Amino acid sequence: QVRKAGGDNILSLSEADHKKLNRKSIIEKRLLTALDQHHLKVLYQPQADLKTGKIDAVEALVRWDDKEIGVVSPDELIPIAEETGLINQIGSFIIEEACRQAVAWQQQGIEMKVGINLSVREFRDKNMAKFILETLMKTGCPAHLIQIEITEKFALEAEAETSIIQQMRTLEEEGITFVLDDFGTGYASFRYMQLLPIQTLKIDQMYIRSLTQSEKTQRLINGIVHFGKSMNLTVIAEGVETEEQKQLLKQYGCDAIQGFFISKPVTAEKIPQLISS
Ligand code: C2E
Ligand code: MG
Ligand code: MG
Ligand code: MG
Numbered sequence: 308q309v310r311k312a313g314g315d316n317i318l319s320l321s322e323a324d325h326k327k328l329n330r331k332s333i334i335e336k337r338l339l340t341a342l343d344q345h346h347l348k349v350l351y352q353p354q355a356d357l358k359t360g361k362i363d364a365v366e367a368l369v370r371w372d373d374k375e376i377g378v379v380s381p382d383e384l385i386p387i388a389e390e391t392g393l394i395n396q397i398g399s400f401i402i403e404e405a406c407r408q409a410v411a412w413q414q415q416g417i418e419m420k421v422g423i424n425l426s427v428r429e430f431r432d433k434n435m436a437k438f439i440l441e442t443l444m445k446t447g448c449p450a451h452l453i454q455i456e457i458t459e460k461f462a463l464e465a466e467a468e469t470s471i472i473q474q475m476r477t478l479e480e481e482g483i484t485f486v487l488d489d490f491g492t493g494y495a496s497f498r499y500m501q502l503l504p505i506q507t508l509k510i511d512q513m514y515i516r517s518l519t520q521s522e523k524t525q526r527l528i529n530g531i532v533h534f535g536k537s538m539n540l541t542v543i544a545e546g547v548e549t550e551e552q553k554q555l556l557k558q559y560g561c562d563a564i565q566g567f568f569i570s571k572p573v574t575a576e577k578i579p580q581l582i583s584s
Pocket of ligand 2: 424
């Protein structure tokens with residue numbers, strides 16, 4: 308706590324807070340430029356089907372390496388972009404890229420689903436569904452190739468916002484699927500499974516990390532997979548890094564895995580060679 312001698316007892320910021328605020332405003336400023344100059348990139352991380360062993364889906368992940376401030380991770384970037392409203396521009400960029408890429412792969416004879424992360428803030432835009440459907444049309448991307456990943460926090464907030472649920476239903480009717488991401492980390496409620504058009508559960512990597520050491524986690528994940536299957540949902544595990552983790556998940560009946568064990572996120576050009584190897 309920095310306090311000036313003899314000054315009023317006004318709330319003063321700690322040095323750490325100052326640094327954080329400073330970094331935030333720098334990121335904001337640089338982000339505007341980056342969006343303007345198309346400096347954001349997308350990497351794709353493959354998912355492998357555990358029955359066939361085939362890679363049939365990827366997740367689009369935003370990447371930003373700024374020439375002045377260096378790499379800004381999505382975990383830092385997304386919250387700041389949400390606060391400033393710039394998230395909508397990031398979202399538009401990712402959606403267009405993902406659709407264009409899905410079509411490009413299709414033209415190479417590769418049928419690849421592409422997952423896009425969208426936050427609740429992005430869905431507050433009343434034109435979100437319309438924008439997505441227009442982008443499908445513009446790019447010629449079939450709706451069934453697009454999967455939208457939402458988090459439990461999203462689900463919690465969407466519950467109170469009928470326009471968000473309506474937009475999700477519109478997209479579902481057109482053939483887009485929804486994934487409940489980071490499953491098990493937030494406010495998962497069985498209500499959402501009923502209320503929201505969710506087809507896939509993605510178990511958070513935090514559980515996968517402790518899977519081989521903890522029998523309790525094993526029981527939990529086994530239970531979640533069975534719950535998902537009995538609800539007719541597809542169940543995916545993320546953050547899979549080892550053969551042992553993969554084997555356990557396969558044994559439980561998990562449908563697909565994503566993680567460094569399959570591949571790190573890579574550029575779009577690398578995907579064709581990954582699926583043929
Ligand atoms: P997420 O959607 O849960 O994505 C998975 C994250 O785990 C990614 O981090 C990915 O690189 C990382 N990961 C994948 N496999 C492994 C593994 O085996 N081990 C470990 N340790 N990590 C693994 P990333 O790319 O840093 O993204 C972090 C989060 O930022 C994402 O979590 C997502 O919530 C958000 N995000 C990323 N791109 C976007 C975007 O374009 N829009 C929005 N709204 N959010 C995004
Ligand atoms: Mg995700
Ligand atoms: Mg996740
Ligand atoms: Mg995550």
